[in-house]
Each structure stands twice: as C-alpha cells, then as structure tokens.
Amino acid sequence: MPLDQTLNSLGFAKPPAQTRVVVAMSGGVDSSVVAAQLAEEGYDVVGVTLQLYDHGAALAKKGACCAGRDIHDARRVAEEMGFPHYVLDYENTFREAVMDEFADSYLAGATPVPCIRCNERVKFKDLLETARDLDADCMATGHYIQRKMGAQGAELHCAADAAKDQSYFLFSTTPEQLDYLRFPLGHLKSKEETRALAAKYGLSVADKPDSQDICFVPNGNYAAVIEKLRPGAAEPGDIVDTDGRVLGQHNGVIHYTIGQRRGLGIGGLADPLYVVKLDVAARQVIVGPKDLLATRKVPLREINWLGDGGFLAGGTRQIAVKCRSTKPPTDAILRPISDTEAEIELLVAEEGISPGQACVFYDPDSTRVLGGGWIWRGY
Structure with missing residues (x-):
C-alpha cells in the first residue's frame, strides 16, 4: 500500500465513495443506523433485506424481523438516506435451512438455537454471496460484536457493551466470512448510543422497540410452531422419575426442556422435580431432583x-x-x-x-x- 494511502473506516485503502458495502437490513434500529452512518460517511451503500417467511402467515408476529412492517421500515430508511434497497425472497431457503431443523431438533429432544443457524446458513452464507455478486467490498451488519485485526488476520471479539454482546450467536462465523464482514456498532458502549445516532440521522425507526425471542415463534410458543411444521408429530407419553415410576402424562416431549420445573402437572410431591432427560424413543419425560441437572x-x-x-x-x-x-x-x-x-x-x-x-x-x-x-x- 502506498505510504500516502490511509485506510478508510472499513479498512480499505481508497475513498469511501469508491468502497461499495452491502448492509444487511432487518428493518430494526441497529442495521438502519449502520446503513445511515455509512451512507453519511460517503460509502457506496446498498441495502438488502431478506424476506424469511410469509408475514401474513400464522407463524409471523408483530415486532419480528425480516417480514411485513420491518421490510417496509428498511425500505423507508433507504429512501430517507438516498441509497438503493433490495428485498430478496429467501422463504424456501430459511424454511429448509433453519425452521425444518428447529422442528426436527425439538422432536428429537434437543433445544436448538435457530438464530445461530440463520446467521450461519442464510445471512453469512447466501446473503454474503449476494453481496459478492453485487461487487461489494464488504458486507456490514448491525450485530453487537467487534472485528479486530490481529497478527494473523481478522479476529472476532465481544462487543464493548456486555449487555448487548451477540458473540454467542455468531461463534460459527468462519475466518473467510470474517475477512469480508464488518460490524460498525460493536464498539458502542450502550444501546442508547445507537438510538441517539438514529435520532441524529432522523431515522423513522429511532424509537422502534427491539425484536424479541425467535423471529418465527409467536409469543415464545415453540410447541405451536412445531405442531404447525410437523402436524401430528407430537405424541403423548408418560412423565416418569429416574426409577421409571410413572408420575403423570404429557402431550408430547416438545412441550418440555431440560431444567424445566414449572408446568409439569405432577404437584403434590414433597420435593420439587425438574426435567432431567427427554427420552424421545420411549416418549418419556424423565424428572428428578435439581442436583441431577449439574x-x-x-x-x-x-x-x-x-x-x-x-x-x-x-x-x-x-x-x-x-x-x-x-x-x-x-x-x-x-x-x-x-x-x-x-x-x-x-x-x-x-x-x-x-x-x-x-x-x-x-x-x-x-x-x-x-x-x-x-x-x-x-x-
């Protein structure tokens, strides 16, 4: 690199105007601020929003990302800041890569984390390839995590704000993906700073509430989603103790998770019991004392x-x-x-x-x- 060339804020030795960056826009305040900030700095910004499920279907909910109102909000931010915005239909990909595994994992007695799979299999895979197809120099997201350059290349670091840190959900980011990704919010000390930036840029989403829970799970009701995705797959069975003694019945192991205490329907016992194991083959929910969970x-x-x-x-x-x-x-x-x-x-x-x-x-x-x-x- 010539001595008179300094790196821009995204790490490239050229002016922002000559640096194309695709911003993954969910419609929320975080990714909107990233897009607005980069646009104000003069970058060649292209906003892309993925429609991941049918926002009119029963699986969608108000306040979730990547459907309905959120697509409209992302498009509006792009119009306000004057950069192009595209919506890509990834419903089939999202269902096959994320939702189907979510349902099958629960039916197998596991407790999946679909947000990690979405980042791994959709956002940082297919969307990242789309960014490359658009000749972007990098792709930026609104995740709260930091990318720092180390002796051997790009490193992933926790966000400055421990309360917002999303490193748990991004651990499967590969070194190759990390080379291409940028996380402009990772250094901020609080979400209040992000909202202040949104207000500074005059964004319509400045006061928009954060999305909660899993985007395609209404009101946190996992079982209802699984039953919709796999009709008739949940079968009733017994709730048993560790000696095999039947204590009650259940309507499907998908209604239970390891460590659960409430809602077991087996009251009247002297000591509290917790779900310590799910035996899918035997259709049994196995309960025991808390020390068995350790x-x-x-x-x-x-x-x-x-x-x-x-x-x-x-x-x-x-x-x-x-x-x-x-x-x-x-x-x-x-x-x-x-x-x-x-x-x-x-x-x-x-x-x-x-x-x-x-x-x-x-x-x-x-x-x-x-x-x-x-x-x-x-x-």
Missing part, C-alpha cells in the same frame, strides 16, 4: 475454530466458555478430539445444559471469541 463434561461437535493455529495442534488448553447465551463465560478445559469434535470440562458444574445448544469459546485473558461447537448428547 454437569461438568460437555461433548461437542461441528467445531468452528477462530483461534490462532490449528485446533488440534493447540492440544488441551484452558479457556472460558458459554453454554447458554444468558450466562457469563466460565472457566473450562478444552480437549480437542478431532478437527470437528471436542470435550469441554467445566471447572464448576452447571445445571440444565442441553443437547442442541451451543458452547462458545473465549480467550480468558481478552475479549476474543475463539469459536465454539454444538452440544450433542445428554448426560
């Missing part, structure tokens, strides 16, 4: 490694991990088994770890995200 060994597969060097070459190492999005990282030992499999040993046992959830790796001495994997069997 575990220290967590088997993983589909490992995505973002640390320096090879995953296997590094051998056993001490890291920090999250086995749930809502918990802070905790100390653990990482033991690689193959390029795609590993075992985590938690230094302090955790309760309610469930197959289908993600386990995300962190550098214990910095904010860097080292990758992660999927929890794949019960204990």
Whole structure:
C-alpha cells in the first residue's frame, strides 16, 4: 500500500465513495443506523433485506424481523438516506435451512438455537454471496460484536457493551466470512448510543422497540410452531422419575426442556422435580431432583475454530466458555478430539445444559471469541 494511502473506516485503502458495502437490513434500529452512518460517511451503500417467511402467515408476529412492517421500515430508511434497497425472497431457503431443523431438533429432544443457524446458513452464507455478486467490498451488519485485526488476520471479539454482546450467536462465523464482514456498532458502549445516532440521522425507526425471542415463534410458543411444521408429530407419553415410576402424562416431549420445573402437572410431591432427560424413543419425560441437572463434561461437535493455529495442534488448553447465551463465560478445559469434535470440562458444574445448544469459546485473558461447537448428547 502506498505510504500516502490511509485506510478508510472499513479498512480499505481508497475513498469511501469508491468502497461499495452491502448492509444487511432487518428493518430494526441497529442495521438502519449502520446503513445511515455509512451512507453519511460517503460509502457506496446498498441495502438488502431478506424476506424469511410469509408475514401474513400464522407463524409471523408483530415486532419480528425480516417480514411485513420491518421490510417496509428498511425500505423507508433507504429512501430517507438516498441509497438503493433490495428485498430478496429467501422463504424456501430459511424454511429448509433453519425452521425444518428447529422442528426436527425439538422432536428429537434437543433445544436448538435457530438464530445461530440463520446467521450461519442464510445471512453469512447466501446473503454474503449476494453481496459478492453485487461487487461489494464488504458486507456490514448491525450485530453487537467487534472485528479486530490481529497478527494473523481478522479476529472476532465481544462487543464493548456486555449487555448487548451477540458473540454467542455468531461463534460459527468462519475466518473467510470474517475477512469480508464488518460490524460498525460493536464498539458502542450502550444501546442508547445507537438510538441517539438514529435520532441524529432522523431515522423513522429511532424509537422502534427491539425484536424479541425467535423471529418465527409467536409469543415464545415453540410447541405451536412445531405442531404447525410437523402436524401430528407430537405424541403423548408418560412423565416418569429416574426409577421409571410413572408420575403423570404429557402431550408430547416438545412441550418440555431440560431444567424445566414449572408446568409439569405432577404437584403434590414433597420435593420439587425438574426435567432431567427427554427420552424421545420411549416418549418419556424423565424428572428428578435439581442436583441431577449439574454437569461438568460437555461433548461437542461441528467445531468452528477462530483461534490462532490449528485446533488440534493447540492440544488441551484452558479457556472460558458459554453454554447458554444468558450466562457469563466460565472457566473450562478444552480437549480437542478431532478437527470437528471436542470435550469441554467445566471447572464448576452447571445445571440444565442441553443437547442442541451451543458452547462458545473465549480467550480468558481478552475479549476474543475463539469459536465454539454444538452440544450433542445428554448426560
């Protein structure tokens, strides 16, 4: 790079006007601010919104992303800021890559995280390829996470605002994708700063509420969605204790998750009981005392490694991990088994770890995200 060329804010050695960036716009305030900020800085911005499901169908809900009102809001922001905006129909892709697996995982007794699969299989795969087809230099999103340049290339780091950090949902981002992605909001200290920027740019979405829960699950009712996607798949069975004694009946294992205490319908017992296992083949919900939920060994597969060097070459190492999005990282030992499999040993046992959830790796001495994997069997 010539000495007189400095990098622009997206890391390219050319003027913003000569830098094309595709912004993934969900219609919410975060991605709208990213698009508006880059447009104001003079970048060649192209907004793209994915319609992921039929906003008129029963699965959609008010306040969810990527359908209905949100598409309109994204288009309006583009008009306000004067850059082109496109809506791409990804309904079939989203159903096949995300919703079908969500339903099948629940029917198999797991607790999936579809937001991770959506980022992995749709937004950072198909949409990213669309950005390349549009000759964009990079793709920007409104995720709260940071991309920093390290000695060996781009690194993924937690957001400056721990309360908004989305690293758990982005652990499967590959090094190749990370080279192309940009996250302009990751350095902000609070969501209030984002809303202040939206007000500064005069955006119509400045006061729009954040979307909640999974976008295609109305009111958090997972079972209703699964029954719609897989009619008749939920079969009744017994609620049993760890000795096999029948304590009650259920209307399908999809109504239960590991660690659940409320809504079991087996009152009158001296001590509280929790769901400790789901036996899909026997159609049994197995309950027991809380101490049976604690575990220290967590088997993983589909490992995505973002640390320096090879995953296997590094051998056993001490890291920090999250086995749930809502918990802070905790100390653990990482033991690689193959390029795609590993075992985590938690230094302090955790309760309610469930197959289908993600386990995300962190550098214990910095904010860097080292990758992660999927929890794949019960204990």
